[in-house]
Amino acid sequence: MVGIVIFLILAYFLGWSVAIGFLIGAVLSGAAGFIGMNVSRCAPMCAYRAGRDRYSLANGLELAFKAGAITGLLVAGLALLGVTLYFGFLVGTRHMAPDDRTVIDALVALGFGASLISILLVSVRGSSPRARTWGATSSGKGGGRHSRG
Numbered sequence: 001m002v003g004i005v006i007f008l009i010l011a012y013f014l015g016w017s018v019a020i021g022f023l024i025g026a027v028l029s030g031a032a033g034f035i036g037m038n039v040s041r042c043a044p045m046c047a048y049r050a051g052r053d054r055y056s057l058a059n060g061l062e063l064a065f066k067a068g069a070i071t072g073l074l075v076a077g078l079a080l081l082g083v084t085l086y087f088g089f090l091v092g093t094r095h096m097a098p099d100d101r102t103v104i105d106a107l108v109a110l111g112f113g114a115s116l117i118s119i120l121l122v123s124v125r126g127s128s129p130r131a132r133t134w135g136a137t138s139s140g141k142g143g144g145r146h147s148r149g
Contacts, residue, residue: 002142003117014105017090019107024086025113028078033117043067079114086110 003026011019043064088136090096090103097103 003113004118010109013104014109017094017102017106018109021086021108021110022113024082025110025115026117027113028082029114029117032071032075032078035074039067050111079111082110082114083107 007019007022007026010022047060047064047067049064051057076126087098087107089105090106
């Protein structure tokens with residue numbers, strides 16, 4: 001809901017090009033987060049099995065490293081792809097000057113949309129009771145239902 005409100009405010013005050021830049025950044029950030037969380041959910045067990053089944057710590061570490069690399073490269077790749085394609089659209093298709101204020105504002109809004117969605121996802125996930133319980137147990141503190149102390 002916050003993203004929709006910001007999208008409408010940007011469209012009203014700064015124009016549709018800036019608002020669409022914000023939307024592209026938010027969607028790509030959400031996609032990177034969704035794919036990254038799916039990789040992060042599956043990777044620990046796969047790394048454990050790779051190390052256990054082949055009796056090699058190196059195999060498990062290699063798989064864990066590759067899973068982390070996928071997530072990191074995905075975030076950087078989607079960001080670069082979004083900026084490049086939207087810049088190409090604004091300059092090539094809409095025939096705006098590369099140093100036009102609207103182009104610069106639209107690309108800044110794209111970055112703002114990407115960072116806003118990641119901040120909102122972390123704040124929402126961190127405020128849920130389940131996240132607090134798991135966070136307390138992973139640090140070894142607190143009286144969560146899964147803690148041992």
